Amino acid sequence: MDAPETSSRSGAVVATLALAGTVAAIMQTLVTPLIAELPQILDTSSSNAAWVVTVTLLVSGVCVPVSGRLGDLLGKRRMMLICAVPLVAGSVVCALSSSLVPMIVGRGLQGMGMGMVPLGIALLRDVVPTEKLSGSIALVSASMGIGGAIGLPIAAAVAQYANWRVLFWGSAVLALAVSAMIFAIVPDVPAGAKGQRFxxxxxxxxxxxxxxxxxxxxxxxxxxxxxxxxxxxxxxxxxxxxxxxxxxxxxxDPLVDLRTTARPRVLFTNAASILIGVGMYSFMLIAPQLLQFPKATGYGLGQSMLAAGLWIAPGGIMMMLISPLGGKLINARGPKTALICGALVIAVGYGVALPLMGTAWGIMLAGIVINSGVALAYGSMPALIMSSVPLSETAAANGFNTLMRSLGTTIGSAVIGVVLAQMTISMGGFTFASENGFRTGLMIGCGVALVSAAVATLIPALRKPDSEEVADGQQADADQAPARA
Structure with missing residues (x-):
């Protein structure tokens, strides 16, 4: 595709890829409003029903880096279309399920499609003009957080006012629509690693x-x-x-080039990504519980699932608004600075949450600040990665970075879960996480965000490639503007 055509279509391409990421994120949060009802819906125990959430995490963790490598080998657009197939199929299987095993199979299929996001980010390097690349990367990268934040109240509303199966039929329609948009709007470009083996x-x-x-x-x-x-x-x-x-x-021809991954610039970016994942998910786990715990506890706010989702939703909207500003910051000061700023803003958000956790508007304000920091951080990570790896590894490297973020959210969920399970109170025959437990969780989130900022300061400046690397296709522009093929 020549430059004029790329420029004229870049806006539609970016919108399509951002929507694809948002839809993929919605798939992950889809069952959140149903968690308490899943044992009854599927006629199983609570521990068995938890696999409906866990299986998506496991399958996406495996498939994201594999999809990224296949994107480099077969073409990123083609792999995005392939990823849409299990998203649609999984949604249909879940919608038709009445027992545990089919639901787990459907959720596993949905997890297979999560590689769509890093593929879309890597594709931007091929189809978006250089002057628009940073903002585009920031928006598409933040789409996972955007989808998670706005998907929760939408899913809660559907679950509350309609049959739960409507959630999955709706997700099937969304996945079909996104795949049609990708087919019609996103241009096909040659595979960066064509000819290599899988x-x-x-x-x-x-x-x-x-x-x-x-x-x-x-x-x-x-x-x-x-x-x-x-x-x-x-x-x-x-x-x-x-x-x-x-x-x-x-x-x-490795699945993941560990020599590239071990380069300090990539290594420290991935390390910061894990910590950012922990910092982001700590609030996502704490805020809904604080909002929904009964007022009788003295710190719970007694909100319904739908109301809690609506209080959280402004954070997702803020991510959408901040992402273009993050792109401008990357262009002006480089992605390293944007990552450090993002981590510090997340820490400030937790500082806001600690004194205001007793009010719904305080939690909403903290969510807005934290998600603003996440938008800055999420937009900078792919920019750092793509400016540091060869063109033939962009999708695989982004897939690995996405895996690091997911590993961070998993660790965050486990750590905060242990804290809240150990620091409890009993009331009316029920056990609740205590106020001190929530405060401890918020302090952990703040501390991890500060550590991620410190790690980000260790990311070295981009080394200018020598002539041999340029001849081999190693793309490395100035740190002020992420590389573009």
């Missing part, structure tokens, strides 16, 4: 390691952190990932 053994090894690790983290609190099952899964994860890493360093 690393199937690497995909299997990574799947074993990731599933073991994510399962141990997400279910450790239920099974017991010192139980044989949890410790066994951690052991399998360590062994599998070490063997996988050894193999990846010696294969010709």
């Amino acid at each position: 690393d199937a053994p690497g995909a299997v090894g990574l799947a074993i390691g990731l599933v073991s690790l994510l399962l141990a983290i997400s279910k450790g609190a239920d099974w017991g952190w010192t139980s044989g099952t949890t410790l066994g899964l951690f052991a399998v994860a360590v062994v599998a990932l070490l063997v996988w890493g050894f193999y990846e360093l010696r294969t010709r």
Whole structure:
């Protein structure tokens, strides 16, 4: 595609890719309003029903880096269309489910489609003019947070006023619409790693390691952190990932180029991504509970699920508004500065939450500040990654970075879950997380955000490539503007 045509269509392309990311995020939060009702809906126990949430996490953790690598090999647009297939199929299977196993299968299929977001971010480097690239990356990258924030009240409203199956039929229609838009609007570009082979053994090894690790983290609190099952899964994860890493360093066309990943600029960005994920999800886990806990506790606000979602929604809207400003900050001062600023803004948001957690408007204000910081951070991470890796690895590198964010949210969920489970009060025969538990969780979120800012300061300036790297296709522009093919 020539430059004039790219410029004329870039706005529609960015809007389509941002919508794709938003829809993928909505798929993740879709079942949140149903969690309490799932045991009755599926005629199963609460512990079994929890797999409806867990399976999406596990499958997406494996499929996101694999989809990214296939995007480099087969073409990013083609892989986005392929990712839309399990999103539609999974939604239909869930809508038709009346028992646990079909629902788990459907949610697993939905998890397979989550690679759409890093693919879309990587595709921007190929189709968007340089002057619009930073803002476009920021918007599409933030779409996951936007979809999560605005998807919750929409899902709650549908679940409250209509049959729960409408949620999944609606998600199927959204996925179909997005796939049609991608087919019609997003241009096809040559695959950056065309001709290389797909690393199937690497995909299997990574799947074993990731599933073991994510399962141990997400279910450790239920099974017991010192139980044989949890410790066994951690052991399998360590062994599998070490063997996988050894193999990846010696294969010709690895699934993830660990040498590239080990470069300080990429390494510290991924480390900061994990911490940002923890910081973001801590508030997402705490805020709905504070809003919905009964007023009789003395700190709960007694809101319905729908009302709680509406109080949280402005944070998602703020992400949408801040993303273009984040792009301008990246252009002016570089993505490293934007990442540091984002982490510090998240910490300020937690500082706002601590004294105001007793009011709904205070939680809303804290959510607006925290999500503003998330928008800045999420927009800067792909810019840092794509300015540091060869064109043939952009989708795979973005997929790996997305995996790091997901790992952060999983760790955040586990840590905050343990804190809230250990610091409790009893009232009327029920056990609730205590006010001190929530305050501790907020302080953890603040502390992790500050640590992520410190880690981001260690990201080195972009080294100017030598002539040999340029000849091999290594793209590296100035830190003031992310690279573009």
